[in-house]
Amino acid sequence: MINLQIPHATTVSALRARIKSWREDGLTVGFVPTMGSLHDGHLSLVRLAKAQSDRVVASIFVNPAQFAEGEDFDTYPRDMLSDAEKLATAQCDLIYLPEREAMYPGGFASKIEMTGPALGLESESRPHFFSGVATVVAKLFNQVRPDVAVFGEKDYQQLLVIRQLVRDLDFPIDIIAGETGRDRDGLALSSRNAYLSEADRKRAAALPKILKALADALSAGGDVQTALATARDTAEAAFDGVDYITVRKAADLAETEPGPLRETGRILAAIRLGDTRLIDNLAALPFKGPNPG
Numbered sequence: 001m002i003n004l005q006i007p008h009a010t011t012v013s014a015l016r017a018r019i020k021s022w023r024e025d026g027l028t029v030g031f032v033p034t035m036g037s038l039h040d041g042h043l044s045l046v047r048l049a050k051a052q053s054d055r056v057v058a059s060i061f062v063n064p065a066q067f068a069e070g071e072d073f074d075t076y077p078r079d080m081l082s083d084a085e086k087l088a089t090a091q092c093d094l095i096y097l098p099e100r101e102a103m104y105p106g107g108f109a110s111k112i113e114m115t116g117p118a119l120g121l122e123s124e125s126r127p128h129f130f131s132g133v134a135t136v137v138a139k140l141f142n143q144v145r146p147d148v149a150v151f152g153e154k155d156y157q158q159l160l161v162i163r164q165l166v167r168d169l170d171f172p173i174d175i176i177a178g179e180t181g182r183d184r185d186g187l188a189l190s191s192r193n194a195y196l197s198e199a200d201r202k203r204a205a206a207l208p209k210i211l212k213a214l215a216d217a218l219s220a221g222g223d224v225q226t227a228l229a230t231a232r233d234t235a236e237a238a239f240d241g242v243d244y245i246t247v248r249k250a251a252d253l254a255e256t257e258p259g260p261l262r263e264t265g266r267i268l269a270a271i272r273l274g275d276t277r278l279i280d281n282l283a284a285l286p287f288k289g290p291n292p293g
Contacts, residue, residue, distance in 0.1 A: 015096050031173075213231065218286075247267050
């Protein structure tokens with residue numbers, strides 16, 4: 001094991017021993033699950049967890065169950081020393097670094113299947129994804145047993161899936177949403193941004209601008225489908241592929257009604273630049289004007 005300059009645990013027993021000592025001192029525990037390759041967006045989640053609890057655990061585990069064959073599991077960026085240094089500066093109290101065998105031991109035969117907010121959007125192109133996420137998060141929740149857990153709004157559909165999981169399975173955990181971290185040009189921070197060439201990184205900056213223009217059109221009373229068509233045309237011209245750009249109800253990702261947006265929505269998008277797939281989302285405020293006609 002690399003010598004990390006921050007307390008860490010690699011087994012469930014070591015993890016629980018540390019948390020047990022905190023509990024005996026009457027301390028609350030926050031949790032931030034990650035796959036590593038940390039950036040400022042992740043660190044903001046750790047700081048948010050720290051503001052909501054006495055001690056914070058951050059896990060780093062690249063979960064094979066949420067990668068399909070041909071996806072980037074083997075090439076997903078990993079830099080344990082850098083991640084540990086960043087977590088130390090964010091005042092994380094413990095890094096949990098489970099081995100694959102701790103999460104999926106020999107004979108492991110269980111998985112969680114999600115419906116509700118897990119249907120559509122990401123599951124259209126990645127039908128395995130939310131089952132893999134829900135299963136590993138449920139295991140991590142049982143291992144860490146936190147009071148609060150923090151997830152980023154950047155993965156908005158995932159955030160709603162986790163909230164559904166917690167409600168349905170009665171986990172006594174408060175789920176807190178952290179705002180999407182963005183670069184200076186507005187691009188959402190993502191570990192996969194490292195895959196982008198210099199030219200594609202510049203092209204990627206168009207995505208938040210397209211979403212912002214769509215949000216402005218909706219808040220001004222534009223018809224949802226008309227505004228979406230404009231956004232999709234712009235995205236098709238800017239990127240190498242568009243998996244989706246859509247407007248859904250923010251609470252549950254249900255389809256919106258025709259005409260102006262009349263309740264808080266969420267704009268969600270997934271686009272491709274070369275071999276890299278990026279996702280982003282933005283709040284869409286409803287139109288407050290009179291009904292047409």
